[in-house]
Structure formats: structure tokens, C-alpha cells
Amino acid sequence: MGEATVDRRRRVPRTDVVLADPGLAEATAREGRAAVKAAVVATLQRVREGELDPDAVVGAALAALPGGLRPVLNATGVVLHTNLGRAALSPAARDAVSAAAGHTDVELDLTTGRRAKRGRTALAALHRAVPDAGDVHVVNNGAAALVLAATALAGGGREIIVSRGEMVEIGDGFRLPDLLESTGARLREVGTTNRTSVTDYERAIGPATGFILKVHPSNFVVRGFTSAASIAGLAALPAPVVADIGSGLLAPDPLLPDEPDAASTLTEGADLVIASGDKLLGGPQAGLLLGTAPLIERLRRHPLARALRVDKLTLAALQATLTGPATPTWEALRLAPEELLARTRQVQARLAEVGVESGIVASEAVVGGGGAPELTLPSWSLSLPPAYADRLRTAATPVVGRVERDRLLLDLRCVPPASDPIVVDMVAAVASVAG
Ligand SMILES: *Cc1c(COP(=O)(O)O)cnc(C)c1O
Secondary structure, X not given: OOHHXXXXXXXXXXXXXXXXXXXXXXXXHHHOHHHHHHHHHHHHHHHHOOOOOHHHHHHHHHHHOOOOOOOOEEOOOEOOEHHHOEOOOOHHHHHHHHHHOXXXXXXXXXXXXXXXXXXXXXXXXXXXXXXXXXXXXXEOOHHHHHHHHHHHHHOOOOEEEEEHHHOOEEEOOEEHHHHHHOOOOEEEEEOOOOEOOHHHHHHHOXXXXXXXXXXXXXXXXXXXXXXXXXXXXXXXXXXXXEEEEEOOOOOOOOOOOOOOOHHHHHHOOOOEEEEEOOOOOOOOOOEEEEEOHHHHHHHHHOHHHHHOEOOHHHHHHHHHHHHOOOOHHHHHHHOOHHHHHHHHHHHHHHHHHOOOOOEEEEEEEEEEOOEEEEEEEEEEEEEEOOOHHHHHHOOOOOEEOEEEOOEEEEOHHHOOHHHHHHHHHHHHHHHHHHO
């Protein structure tokens, strides 16, 4: 047994000592002693195995609690981080979720006492935001919207015509072609990886055609000798055009010139536009369907629609996102670098006051979440030794940064300004052990 191992074992705290730590009191009151004890026991085993520093036990045990999702400060510089839940909801959307959590009039008209269209006010807000749509519908997420469209318009072996350049993987091993084929539709691939013309689509149209699908390559770019058919070009063909624009911009945004938006895509002639609610729109996880009134009605009436419907919390958050103030996503994307630098300097100064040294470096932030893959936002980050990374992630309030060139970078762009003092507290708290 090596000296380091002996030293570590000697330093493994006792379970009852850890359980008495005031840092666990709140969790014990909320989730019960048994759950907290189980988390502590599992965490101490990790210390014994040398995976974890004894000083990080309380934070790691809290992180290991099965209790529920924990709030995290996103200091990664990735605005829409899929592992951190993509878009953070606006305060208005959070309030709306909380208000709708009890009983609510989601399907009741309070004036007449009759049943009403589910989520009508949220749907109306979405329609108002994109008046070019004939009608709108909302389902669980972008993938669900695709499944619904594929099933209703091309199920039973009909064909979806799609470019070979748009057979994308959307993340975590999920591939669009597999998703579409799971509905019973058949894919009719046209064109090549780098070039597909309107004529390629036209030649593939036949009696078995369900629709033409155009997918926005939201997480990669193909450069060089490339060409793709425009929506306007496809709209002239005798088949419905479905456009999966991915990121959920409803109208053009000058900051994101390469991201398609729902209004323009409809104006160009798409029959149906599909987008996610929790990407650039900055709302809850949802799949937005915007299109011609008959098409939307067909989707809404399809039996599968019931299985993909959104709950009242999503509808509440979506409506507040659409009608409320700027979302945290919008604000993070537009945060002025000088303002970010000022906040970062303030955090650095507060840390210096408690004897923690840190640096400030110019860095780059990205949209993430499968949006605007080329866009980088000039940013600033607090720079710390890499040993801070694990401990901050398992701190009482987890702070997730990113390790780059052997430094931990904390980019405050996506941290609510009111939470800057928490970043200071967490860094200060782990400084003594992180060295
Ligand atoms: C993100 C994305 C999806 C999947 O949407 P979810 O809301 O994550 O289900 C589908 N297509 C494109 C082009 C995307 O960018």
C-alpha cells in the first residue's frame, strides 16, 4: 500500500460526522435522513477509492442525492448547453410555471364553463409572433414535431424526400434518418453530401411522395464546393415542403445571420416549419409546428398528437416567453463584452480580498445546443487552476466552467448577474482545498 493511499484512508471522514455537517441539514429536512445517508455512504466510498478529495464530500453527497434536479450556475460560455437544460427560463416564464402548477384553466373556458382548446392562449401568442403561419401547434420537442409530421404525412411507407447533405445526427447518438424511419415512412435520399439541386428533388417526386423535408444543418457547416436548394425553389414543386429549422428563431435576428427563422421560411413557401422551443427562442422544451391551416389541423387531429402533447407547465412557460421580457438566452447572446469584463473584474477583486488569486483572460463563448455553429462571441473569463473544476462542480451551488489549455475558465456570460456573489462564495469555499 502506497503512502498516498494510507494518507487518503486516514483522511476518510466518518459517516456520522459528515451527516452532522450543517451543509446537509437542509437536504436532510427535505429528502429525509435515509436518502442523505445513502448518498454520503456512496460518496465516502469514492473517497476511499481515491476518486474524490475528502474535503469535497459534502458537496459531492448533495450532488449524488437522487432528490431532484439541482440549480447550476452555467459558467461554461455555452449559452444553450444541452447537459445543463438548454435555455434558462425568464423570470416571467418561471412565475408562469409556478402559477400553472396547481389547477389551471388549461382546457376550460372560465366564462362559459365549457371545455376549451388546450393551451389556446399560448398557441395564440405563438400565432401572433408568427402571423405568416396559417395555424400553429405545439408538441413535446423538435423530435416529436418531426415524428408527428412524418407519421401523419408520410406514414405507412410513403416517402420523405431529403438531401444526402441533411441526414444529420442531432446529438447523443440520435440520428434524424432513424427517427424518421421509425415512423414507417421511407427516406428517399437525393443529391450528394455537398450539393443538392431543386432538380434532384423534382426527379424524386412520384405517387409515393409524402413530403419534401429540408433540415437546417444546425450543428455543423459544409464549406467549399456546395449548393443547396432554396425553400422558394422547392415550394414550386408539386409536394408539400416541411422545413426543420432547428433553433426556433421566429423572425430574422441580425446577430445570427446564418440561422433560418420561421417567418421567413414560411414566406419563402414552406408548408410547415418545425422548431425547438428551448434553443434560440429561450423558452421551455417544446416542438413548434407552424404551417398552413389544413396541414396543422391534420397534425392536431392525428391520434399520435395526443401522445406528444405538452403539459400545462410547458404551455405556461411558452406563453410567458413569447409575451414577456427578453429571455436570459437573448441577454446572454447580447451581453456587451465591457460589461462582462467589469463583472469578471469585480469577482476577481472580491476573491483577492479573501486571498484567492485568479486571472482574467479573453475567451470565446458560443451559442451551443445545435445552433449557429460558426458564431463565436468575444468574451472574458476568470481563470483558475484546473483543480478547481471538480470541486466547483460539486460545490453547494454547482458552478460549471470549462477547462481550456490547462486552466479552468469561468465565463460569467450565462450567470445571472445577481448570482456573481455566489460564484465568489463557491470559489472562496473550495480555494482552501483546490490550492
Ligand atoms: C435540435 C434540433 C432537432 C431536435 O430538436 P429537439 O427539440 O431537441 O427534439 C431537430 N432538428 C434540428 C435541425 C435541430 O437543430
